[in-house]
Amino acid sequence: MSERKSTLGFVKTSKANLGRLKLEGGEEISSLEIAYETYGTLSDAKDNAILICHALSGDAHAAGIHEVTNKIGWWDEYIGPSKPFDTNKYFIISSNVVGGCMGSTGPLTLNPKTQKPYKSDFPFVSITDMVNAQKKLIEYLGIEILFCVAGGSMGGMQALQWSVSYPNNLVKCIVLASSSEHSAQQIAFNEVGRQAIIKDPNWNNGLYDDNLPRIGLSLARMFAHITYLSDESMREKFGRNPPRGSIGQNTEFAVGSYLLYQGDNFVDRFDANSYIYVTKALDHFSLGRGKELSRNLSSVKAEYLVIAFSSDWLYPPYQSREIVKSLEVNMVPVTYCEINFSKGHDSFLIYNQEQAHLIHHFLESSYNK
């Protein structure tokens, strides 16, 4: 991976000890740790900080080359010097969500009461809890007001929730390929994924040992992965081709061997309990729709950029338009764009000039006010 390049160079993931986190559901985490990375420099006025929120399977490593793994960050094309999230101007913070498995407190963390990993004894966490944990991180970094909170998919839900929970603590809000609540269809996709995991013979009510529920988690991922792509992008990439090389275990089609690879790969990097917790956070997130959504957005103060993608059938553009309408009802300034881009839900993760320009100008226009 040494040939990988990033204008940010090498970066490292840090951990912040943030003390007690009272959860929305009433329980509490006594000693919250959040994994995070930062890029760029915080201004003396502390007015140039941007928080990046990741999606379901993301992590704190959003940009640069990781000093340990040598891996490039998941949004490196958008974050760096002269990139849309310009590290010459902004101080970018990216953190891993509470409940996740990429360094932050979650099911893999030792439960202080038992000195064993929480596993499925970890309390339910909501999108609001994720946001509250991020708020503690921001305070820990000495920042009171974020210039912007931005994210796609689940990250977009966090950005939205930030603007509702802390209306006085952010100036701008970027919501990409997201929704104010999951539809029955979106819940259904997650439900089947969760069922694949909990029906795995190794699941053991989430108290699995080293014998991981690999089959279930890989099936959940294979299935979910289809929903991240589009009909068109799969046609371009795989068509009806047979598998290439020796990777094609038990499959007669290239698309099948690709999905098998994605499933196996995912099990090596993601925890099954975290998958259950984080997908439940997604499904239970609800700012409502229509009048309910308008009421829930009535006290926001940020300025918004909302982007949807024409080929995204997992978070269809109508869900973004519902957010936009409810903001407009409240006379909140909002820029909306539906981008014609063929990569399905994953479009927001992939470099496309239109999204890059929109983010760049949205940040600049206000910063120069």
Add this chain to the structure above:
Amino acid sequence: MSERKSTLGFVKTSKANLGRLKLEGGEEISSLEIAYETYGTLSDAKDNAILICHALSGDAHAAGIHEVTNKIGWWDEYIGPSKPFDTNKYFIISSNVVGGCMGSTGPLTLNPKTQKPYKSDFPFVSITDMVNAQKKLIEYLGIEILFCVAGGSMGGMQALQWSVSYPNNLVKCIVLASSSEHSAQQIAFNEVGRQAIIKDPNWNNGLYDDNLPRIGLSLARMFAHITYLSDESMREKFGRNPPRGSIGQNTEFAVGSYLLYQGDNFVDRFDANSYIYVTKALDHFSLGRGKELSRNLSSVKAEYLVIAFSSDWLYPPYQSREIVKSLEVNMVPVTYCEINFSKGHDSFLIYNQEQAHLIHHFLESSYNK
């Protein structure tokens, strides 16, 4: 179920012994049995027969009340006296596909060589093989020329293949919610379903005993079932509601308990090997697209009715339009309609007046010529 009503009254499923079936792949079935039902009366001229082809999980019981199970047929609203497939005028034949598990020769059948069920030793069957088996059934019933072959989804593929394989043996062809070949996305959906089955601990390379691969097959069905519905129909039916009653095992949403029920129910009536065989037949079916499809349709002689549904994202309308275009290139008479109906891919199975009218008039107009 005794309160169930059908204008056709009670019906029974018969079995026809059809001898040898040479398969497209080179192997042969020495003693083919096909389960079938008929409704209405064959005319003296034997010119009023219509063959109905079922979809992936369908069976021969398309209409009436089954004399043993008391169940109503899957297309009873379309088949019967004065219904679109009018049994006062037409002689309707509905048969179960070869490779299936609803009475026709398939993986559950005794292999004459071993006197044990074939299971996964059953040879690969294609859509063309299904059609060839149906051709034998038609001959067995003393019919040379079908007035019409009709089907939706996989049934539509069979209808299309009928018109290609036996251009002189059918007058009309009805293709509903179908495709001339599966896209990468459609293959991907089936691939994940097959992976769920073959990764089930009870799978045993398809040689499972009474311990069925229940988990895998139920997951495959849950997942597939989402693709049969639409975003809108799921919203109307389930919304974000919690499960009702005691059915909600391990799920916090009504849509989840519904899918669990569908999965469990499916395992009780469908064989996992058949699921593998029939989905592979679907994925390998390919009349091509564009010029290739036009070439493959250049010798057809039937008159076509092609219907797609606006909310069908599994077999999107563009796939029907490709069939229509290739027929038009060949100057073949074709009526096409994209019906606005919210029930997703399942729309063709559900009574909707527009589809009913189109089928009725398509059959009548020609019959009265």
